Amino acid sequence: MAEVKYRRVLLKLSGEALMGERDFGIDPSTLTSIAQQVKRVIGKGVEVAIVVGGGNFWRGSSAEMGGMDRVAADYAGMLATVINALAFQDALEREKVTTRTQSAITIQAVAEPYIRRRAIRHLEKGRAVIFAGGTGNPYMTTDTAAALRAIEIGAEVLLVAKSGVDGVYDADPHKNRQAKKFDRISHREALTRQLEVMDTTAFSLCYENKLPIIVFDLEARGSIERAICGEPIGTLVFSEETND
Secondary structure (H helix, E strand, O other), X not given: OOOOOOOEEEEEEOOHHHOOOOOOOOOHHHHHHHHHHHHHHHHOOOEEEEXXXXXXXXXXXXXXXXXXXXXXXXXXXXXXXXXXXXXXXXXXXHOOOOEEEEEOOOOOOOOEEOOHHHHHHHHHOOOEEEEEOOOOOOOOOHHHHHHHHHHHHOOOEEEEEEOOOOOEEXXXXXXXXXXXXXXXXXXXXXXHOOOOOOOHHHHHHHHHOOOOEEEEEOOOOOHXXXXXXXOOOOEEEEOOOOOO
């Protein structure tokens, strides 16, 4: 692996990214592959925090459409992220990576509470830290949790791993074959064009705090490692003030 560009990163994994070829749940081989990449980058001295989604088990918006109370549906979604976090913790530990899971909702039997200073200390000791439970608040997505945690821990970049999408486009590439992919785009231009990089709250946090985002396809070979090394993969969303 080439020399790393970023020394502290936050990796956002959607629940769907953990499904592999399945229609539901977790694909063990996919989980192992991601864990192996994380192990290799930690071995290069990179501090890695992870936020996991829960869409492979539960989607609060869908439950709400079915008549469920939105707040209850969102809390159920938070529990789905805890399931994914524990599965990923196990995959990392089977790769001999010391891991800590911190949850934004109190669930002491399986996870530490989220404490910013403790999370940073774990990272400094070379441990992977998984943030579960979103922000702990309804109406907030795990994209927002990823942006918030990245800023709180002082991450140098937010890595957004997509499933089957290799970057940011000017239109939905699944619906428009003429959609143009951006290799680089500023936060300001992405906002002006109303591109769907992340949800609006999450993206605004990154914009206001000048946090660069790399959007890439998790299924690409060595994608996490390549992103951390600064190789041209996916789309870099950068701050105009820093151009990086």
